[in-house]
Amino acid sequence: MSLLIVLLGIIILFILILKKWSPMIALLVVSMLTGLLLGMPVAKVTASVTNGIGSTLGGMVMVLALGAMMGKMIEDSGAARKIVAVLMQTFGLKNIQWAVLLTGLLVGIPLFYNAGFVVLIPLVFAIAAATGLPKLYIGIPMATALSVTHGFLPPHPGPVALSVLFHANIGKILLYGLCLSVPIAIIAGIFFPRLIIKKNSIQLKENLDFGTEEALPSASKSFFVALLPVVVIAAGTIGLALSAGPPFETFFTFISDPTVALLIAVILTILIQDVPLQKAMDSCTEGVKSIAMIILIIAAGGAFKQILIDSGVGATVAAMAAPIKLSPLFLAWLLTAVLRVTLGSATVAALTASGMVIPLIVPGVSAELMVLSVGAGSLMFSHVNDTGFWMFKEYFSLTLKQTFLTWTAMESLVSILGLLGVMLLSLLI
Template identity: 40%
Template sequence: MTRLSVEMLAADAPEPITSAGHAQLGIAVLAGIAVIVLLITKFKLHAFLALTIGSLALGAFAGAPLDKVLTSFSTGLGSTVAGVGVLIALGAVLGKMLADSGGADQIVDTILDKAGGRSMPWAMVLIASVIGLPLFFEVGIVLLIPVVLMVAKRGNYSLMRIGIPALAGLSVMHGLVPPHPGPLVAIDAVKADLGVTLALGVLVAVPTVIIAGPLFSRYAAKWVDVPAPERMIPQRASEELDRRPGFGATLFTVLLPVILMLAKALVDIVIDDPENLLQRVFDVIGAPMIALLASVLVGIFTLLRPAGYAKERISPLVEKSLGPIAGILLIVGAGGGFKQTLIDSGVGRMVLEISEDWSIPALLLAWLIAVAIRLATGSATVATVSAAGLVAPLAADMSTTHAALLVLAIGAGSLFLSHVNDAGFWLVKEYFGLSVGQNLKTWSVMECIISVVAGGVVLLLSLVI
């Protein structure tokens, strides 16, 4: 980015709510993040409350009037929830339908029937990647852990040889591929094209998941050789069903939003005429909300009806799916408020000028910021929304593809080194029956590999596209 472009962006930006210089703003950012980290890790406060208080602390340290800080936070929260809230809700509904209908189990069992021996780790990473597209990470864990444990026990496989590929598939989807909350928030913050980000996200995900999954699992199995804990094998959803949906129909339903969004991106590139009727049609059906809504509506007929769901049971299922995501929506919204407070305080302009002075590539800077916040807070989502707010101004004069790569760099950094301050760390530890040390040598190392490999692939792509 040239000095001229930085000055142009600074001129176009709204007047900051504070007149603080770079040094005070830098201290304010560190103080705000420190408050968030302390509240989450030391006082075990919910991330929504921590982000809210951290935003106020940021504004106070930056010397901004409290009423303007409140306005910035509220504006950011509202715009973020407006941008991604419906998408998160639709994704939760689709995930609940997939789980309760037995559709997820159908995908798992069909692929496992075709796999065996050395191909089993590859089958697990394929299953996790497909299941992980519409599901939140925690839901995917709950769905796949019974399968991982049963396969490891019945096939006499090392638990790590089977489990690491499944975890890698879920984690990569969670951090890099929309419609997961983190990537969606970053896309909204940097004004990236969702279809292009989705396509590039899948491109980055493939080598990343191969290296961090099946390949790394060979070493993880040697480092930590533990049996599958029988006490952790829960009942699968489909065991309570008389019948379940077919494999083809289930796979189509899961992939439908991806197909529609990618089709929109392709039509936009090929036709590139906003007045063209075909492009306008695809702009509508390929919009994230319409694509996910279409998948949910199709799922009623391809997932719920074949599983024996009468129409009276559909509304209660949707209601049950929305309750658990309330916390996620609040965290994402508060993250958007924190992001807007950063921008309105002038931190975005400061990052622009510093990155130009230091000659740090924007993608590398985004990755490093996300890594730092991830290490401090333990939350990939908090790391994503905070880093996106800091580096969003860098995308202002980027091409469509490079803006998408900026989102992916943030997502890659947000996955780095899950450790004791991350809820996912303890979830994996308990399900797999590992000690803290064993979990650090397997799960935590896998997360580092995902972050570094994905970040490296993003940087390589930035040189060729």
């Protein structure tokens, strides 16, 4: 009966989102309604909502805020455009897909999906016009790279939130996520478009105009600030694994903390940028404003998660799954994928699934791989209830059928490959 009530809650959530309600309001309404229908006392419902919001945001709000600051400073300083220009000139037009893919991965790590898409889409159109290649032939590698970083790599909201909820090591998530992201991005971003899109007969130009670069930062500075958060977190995690003991262990533990790593990255970026301090502070403020609603949606998702845990639904799912003898990693992916198809938003789907998935994290099941499994499931079969679907459709002027055959197929491929990669990693670590 409890699962039927949860299903009813998810259906109501789907209807509210379909009716253009804010996901934050919809999640809060459904959280409280589900708790009451499950027989929880009113006081316990409100306490669960409060605890869920606090426990979710407490460990991640600064990570998201600092990550948004980094992304906005990189965008406003021109570092993202400089990275694009350098990679294009290095790879050449004959290897243009590889350049766009790598650009998407580098830009996608510090920037959120929507911001990265808006920053890179003019580049895609410029390359297509200059080379005669179809826009989708250039655009799919870009979209794939941004999608992969969104699903698998901190400091993006989904992986960060799940790492807190699952008590997973964010440094290990980053390392495992990179192991998944690169091959998946190559398969879905390079080989997939080559299978479905035929190149036109083209005359490649010798040079591509990237616009005025005099005002842009240097290449070394641009790459340094873009990769700084990843490098600091990875260095701390690797150093912690290799260190023999104090004082090195203390130091690596300190810098591997994502809040510390991102704070270091923000401070160094402010110091080395050739911009007035006030402009850098304005960029930081605008960056946080841009993710305010994302943070609130995550908070509301944390409330729903806590309702599912405190009501015992998560334990019920775990008990029902035990006799099935399926991998908890697969079950987590499947639950999240179903919610993704139903609800649309990858972040909302991941957070909604988390309350049912947490009891599956038993001894022998890696919390880090569970984060990546849920992340993979949250990318499955994007369709008309996902804003990313419409963004891709409208920018590339596609029909619904064409969007399903390109964007939806690419997202589904990334999701399935992510599941396979997680299962492979579970055998190796």
